[in-house]
Amino acid sequence: MNPEPLTPLVKQEDDPFEHALLRAGQRERAPRGSDRRLLAALGVGGGGALAAVVTSYTSKVGGKGVLATVAVSIAAIVAGSWAISPSHDAPEPTTMNVGPPAEVAPSAPAPATDGKVETLPSTRVEDLPSSSQPAPRPAGKVGSPIPATTAAASAAVSADDAPSLAREVALIQGARAALARGEANEALRTLDVHDREFPNGTLRPESRVLRIETLVRAGGEQNVARANVLGDAFLAEHRSGPQARRVRAVLGRVQ
Amino acid sequence: MSSASTSALAGADASTMACVDDARLRRIVRDHQDFVWRSLRRMGVAESATEDATQQVFLVLSRKLADVSADSERSFLFGTVVRVASDARRAQARRREVHGAEVEDRPDESPSAEAIVDEKKARAMLDEILHSMSEDLRAVFVLFEIEEVQASEIAELLGIPAGTVASRLRRAREHFHSAANRLKRTTRHP
Numbered sequence: 001m002n003p004e005p006l007t008p009l010v011k012q013e014d015d016p017f018e019h020a021l022l023r024a025g026q027r028e029r030a031p032r033g034s035d036r037r038l039l040a041a042l043g044v045g046g047g048g049a050l051a052a053v054v055t056s057y058t059s060k061v062g063g064k065g066v067l068a069t070v071a072v073s074i075a076a077i078v079a080g081s082w083a084i085s086p087s088h089d090a091p092e093p094t095t096m097n098v099g100p101p102a103e104v105a106p107s108a109p110a111p112a113t114d115g116k117v118e119t120l121p122s123t124r125v126e127d128l129p130s131s132s133q134p135a136p137r138p139a140g141k142v143g144s145p146i147p148a149t150t151a152a153a154s155a156a157v158s159a160d161d162a163p164s165l166a167r168e169v170a171l172i173q174g175a176r177a178a179l180a181r182g183e184a185n186e187a188l189r190t191l192d193v194h195d196r197e198f199p200n201g202t203l204r205p206e207s208r209v210l211r212i213e214t215l216v217r218a219g220g221e222q223n224v225a226r227a228n229v230l231g232d233a234f235l236a237e238h239r240s241g242p243q244a245r246r247v248r249a250v251l252g253r254v255q
Numbered sequence: 256m257s258s259a260s261t262s263a264l265a266g267a268d269a270s271t272m273a274c275v276d277d278a279r280l281r282r283i284v285r286d287h288q289d290f291v292w293r294s295l296r297r298m299g300v301a302e303s304a305t306e307d308a309t310q311q312v313f314l315v316l317s318r319k320l321a322d323v324s325a326d327s328e329r330s331f332l333f334g335t336v337v338r339v340a341s342d343a344r345r346a347q348a349r350r351r352e353v354h355g356a357e358v359e360d361r362p363d364e365s366p367s368a369e370a371i372v373d374e375k376k377a378r379a380m381l382d383e384i385l386h387s388m389s390e391d392l393r394a395v396f397v398l399f400e401i402e403e404v405q406a407s408e409i410a411e412l413l414g415i416p417a418g419t420v421a422s423r424l425r426r427a428r429e430h431f432h433s434a435a436n437r438l439k440r441t442t443r444h445p
Contacts, residue, residue: 006424008403009431018435021384024377025401030292034306035284041310042317044280242277 043241168194168203175210184218208234209243213250227251280317283328288313290402291332296378297385297397298340301347311339330412337394384434388427395420396427 010022171194178186191211198204208230215227231251238244291312292305300308312335316323323331385393394413398404399420406424410417 006399006406006421008400009428010400010403015432015435015439017439018431020377021381021435022400024374025293025297025381026403027374028293028296028378029289030309031306034292034309035288037306038284038288038310038313039281042280042284042313044277044284044317245277 043244164198165202168198168201171197172203172206172210175207175214179210179214179217182217184214187214188218205234205238205243209246212247216250276320279320280313283316283332284313287329287332290329291336293401294333294336294397295340295343297382297401298336298344298390298393299347299382299386300340300343304343304347308339308343312336315339333394333398333412337390341390380438384431384438387434388430392423392427392430395423396431399424400428400431 008022010019010026171190175187175190175194178184178190188211191207191214194201194207195204198207201207212227212231212234215223215230228251231247234247235244238247288309291309295305295308295312296302312332315335316328316331319331385397388396395409398409398412399406404412406420407417409420413420415423
């Protein structure tokens, strides 16, 4: 004989007081916005992670005008990095007319070239500015939850930063578009401009990852070696998260 | 196949796996975040600490993702909830020792009958009752009465025999009825 199936108290004709307590417990939900912060803490979907910060920020400033545009653009850039990433959709370029990489400090002006480029400008690892600003992905601290009480605060950005952010967004978008077109040299030049203008910029990690991807796509022994060095440096600072996974995936192609 | 082609394929595989993991984590968060949140609250985590605790639970899952099969995600999450909640309760107890009695999430001494309709107060009363249960009873009660998980699944989730689930649920209900009656008697009626 089968035992009588158990029925939860809330489905029985019982005490309304008990029902009220149990139903109140059942109706509780995670607060709105906590899912974005959670995904950010997990480092899932860079766009989502940064979007969490950006959304939080824009909600503070009202999400108007250029700030809202910048916010959406940043989220789109980072989210789009997977879609545009050469490790996913873009085909490998069959030929790249590039030479050995030149060591260019971030403060040096980008070489003014037209058309063909003999050298691939890149940045020495030792010249990479230390990340004194928080990375856009709040999960930079490996394995540590983002305190709920500080998640929103971490997104606090002065309204004066909007033009800078817009410029950063434009540069990263330009570099990524160039890479998607297979123009690695142009992408690297644009990244150099970004790094020179924003050595501690909000999108600096994205710039570093994009540079690694670009060097790998450019191919050639020296470019790949440079990508590995930059990748190792990046992974030493960012051991987990979508950007670290991207770097590992990209480097995995050349190891 | 050239070594370059092989390494390119390996890179593509790694990249694909990363995408798959991300997609899976997003789905798990979407499907189970409320469950984890509620379970943490009912297992005694203060509301102010629940978001951090939720992140801890999912961080643990993300590290073990490859080892957790799709049909055992909820089981893994609840097992982690129990451990994280236990740590959180101890931390809350330490804070109470340092700062005195914690008033957060405590019901009023004698709430009016109307206050029962106040969700927050009702939840605080529920949590007060759950707080007085042992962890074993509490876990079964929360899963069955709040999450409405079937007894057979609870047995799997907690790794205990179905008969143990039934006996714990019976004792938990007795405790709940008794505590609810006490609360009801002390509830101030208009």
